[in-house]
Amino acid sequence: MDVGGGASRLVDCLLDSGYTDVTVVDVSEPALERAKRRLGDRAARVKWLAADVRELRLPGKVDVWHDRAVFHFLTEEADRAAYLDSMRAALRVGGYVVMATFALTGPEQCSGLIVSRYDAEMLRDLFGPDFQLVHSLERDHITPGGGAQRFTYALLRRAR
Numbered sequence: 001m002d003v004g005g006g007a008s009r010l011v012d013c014l015l016d017s018g019y020t021d022v023t024v025v026d027v028s029e030p031a032l033e034r035a036k037r038r039l040g041d042r043a044a045r046v047k048w049l050a051a052d053v054r055e056l057r058l059p060g061k062v063d064v065w066h067d068r069a070v071f072h073f074l075t076e077e078a079d080r081a082a083y084l085d086s087m088r089a090a091l092r093v094g095g096y097v098v099m100a101t102f103a104l105t106g107p108e109q110c111s112g113l114i115v116s117r118y119d120a121e122m123l124r125d126l127f128g129p130d131f132q133l134v135h136s137l138e139r140d141h142i143t144p145g146g147g148a149q150r151f152t153y154a155l156l157r158r159a160r
């Protein structure tokens, strides 16, 4: 499941790679519509959910929770707690979280909004003792305008 996937092309890549049970969640219906239009007939192979991740409650469990550039917009403690509750409700034990947030040296704002910045240890501590940090790295994301934004990527496994 790609959380806050919006119009991102990750879903295209997952379908290209043979994944068959893919869900994209985003609070923005127009963003989801852009992705659907781009995929054409292939859009029918994806579950699309227009929802606020902080209120997400799914009927089943997912294997992988992927978030690039959504969690870092949650700067209030209550919003982060609601997000983590949604993630716990959605992810099966043994499943993985792939998080990409602005790194400590990344931008302080995005689209005019203040963001929170993280390193991998901060993310591990936020997710708590039920999650193991499996792998992490930092990378520059090159924006369409050519600027570099430093991101932290963390792979966490839900142990219980």
Ligand SMILES: C[S@@+](CC[C@H](N)C(=O)[O-])C[C@H]1O[C@@H](n2cnc3c(N)ncnc32)[C@H](O)[C@@H]1O
Pocket (backbone or CB within 6 Å): 003, 004, 005, 006, 007, 008, 009, 025, 026, 027, 028, 031, 051, 052, 053, 054, 067, 068, 069, 070, 073
């Ligand atoms: C910076 S974009 C990232 C899009 C995509 N993940 C990517 O990496 O290209 C942030 C996305 O998160 C969505 N978003 C923001 N707050 C959200 C929320 N509370 N619940 C669900 N989606 C949200 C926005 O609509 C937008 O599509």
